[in-house]
Amino acid sequence: MSEVRWVGKTGGGSCVNxxxxxxxxxxxxxxxxxxxxxxxxxxxxxSLWMLLIWIYTGAFHIAYVAMGLTIWQGGWKHRFALIFLVLFSSRKKGR
Known part of the structure; x- marks a missing residue:
């Protein structure tokens, strides 16, 4: 007879039968x-915290290449957020 055990923050348990x-x-x-x-x-x-630090320090090439590619792979919600961040940071810097 096999037994499965686990422990987690929601409790834990054991299954025997x-x-x-x-x-x-x-x-x-x-x-x-x-x-x-x-x-x-x-x-x-x-990731967002690092991206914001890079944006405010002016290291755009690092922020958009390193973090941008990572966020882009997360799906359409992440792509929308990345585009919003790019537009927001471009307007803030006066471009």
């Missing part, structure tokens, strides 16, 4: 999704 495997899988999937979302948000905040 076949009847409890479905709730166990759902709880484990929820925990993994929560961790993925947290990692995505923290990575996004760190």
């Amino acid at each position: 076949a009847k409890s495997l479905a709730p166990c899988a759902r709880a484990l999937a929820f925990e993994m999704e929560r961790l993925r979302v947290n990692a995505f948000l923290m990575g996004g905040l760190a």
Whole structure:
């Protein structure tokens, strides 16, 4: 008989028999999704912070090439945010 155990911030648990495997899988999937979302948000905040520092220090070539390519790969919402940041920073510098 196989046993699945996990420990997380939402609790933890153990599944031993076949009847409890479905709730166990759902709880484990929820925990993994929560961790993925947290990692995505923290990575996004760190990237945005670095991008803003680079914009205000005037290092545009570093900001738009290094961070721009990373953000562009994130999907259409990230592309919209990147375009908005580029337009905002261009107007602020008077270009």
